[in-house]
Amino acid sequence: MRSLILAAAAVLVPAVALAAEAPAAAGGSMVGPYSVLAAGFAMAIAAGLCGLGQGRAVASAVEAMARQPGAAARIQTAMIIGLALIESLAIYVLVVAMILLFVQPIK
């Protein structure tokens, strides 16, 4: 675990220094490159947590369908709706990431 943290720090610290130099020299603000970093990390975290949430939803649905096969169709409908609603949270993060990457409000 410690070597992982050391490796991450060894990569990120020079990257931060390099990233801070480039736009300041070009005349932009110092926030620009970090927005790309933020977009990437945000989407990764959102996708991971969305996977966990959807996994729990499907697990409950499948267990309920195994317990009562007669109600399988209604459980499946509820499961599909639940999955789409959980996924929409990750889609909101995707929209913010797209704004940061393509609209670039802060250069």
Next chain:
Amino acid sequence: MGAIEHPPIFRLPGVPDHVLYTWIVMAILIGVSWMATRRVALVPRGVQNFVEVVLEQFIQMIDDVIGREGRRYLPFIGTLGLFILVCNLMGLVPGLMSPTGNLMTNGACAIIVFCAYHYIGVKKQGLVHYLKHFMGPVPALAPLMIPIEVISHLARPLSLTLRLFGNMTGGHILLAVIFFLMGLDGLIGWALSGSTAGTIVGGLGGLVMIVFTVGFLYPLKILVSFLQAFIFVMLTMLYIAGAMEGAEHDEHHAEPHTAHH
């Protein structure tokens, strides 16, 4: 984004793209409806049969979620659902765009749903009675419940818009990147350029990506199109059911009075 952007093929000079493709979707839906009702038969055949099957699915969903009195909203819900479905599917054809990949179309549909379910609720229960449901279960909690309810009701059209927009545009960007990687600027262009390394690696890579796109990405996008239209319609029906259901609480309140007398 400039390298992978590809505007749609059909464009009109003064008209925004998403409006033009909305007109194309309208023409498709009106054409199918006209073909289905040309000679209405008691035992349906052909296009009428297909359209009746689709409408039966809508009626079943409405019966499940809203109840029998929700059937009067079938024209609204059916039009909304079929419009969003055909809009989504149009984005799959390379060269056309889907109007639901644009925030304006989704925002319009979401605002229509917002106004519709409030109007239905007010018409069924009366304005004062409908607003009383914003105050929550216990009137003492009203100062806490009203801001929460208002914000959650305002978040509904926003979430409808962004959910549909994110799904459609995310799929569009994914397809654009894949086409760019494997197209004439990428792997297949490298394969056709004549160098030996290009032919082997570019050919194999291009073939793998073509199989991946046609076999996995396109079915996934078709599934997402149907699913997102279904989710939009299901949420509309749930909001209408929520706006109409307040009246039932009062019928239950009235029962004990008549029972005692």
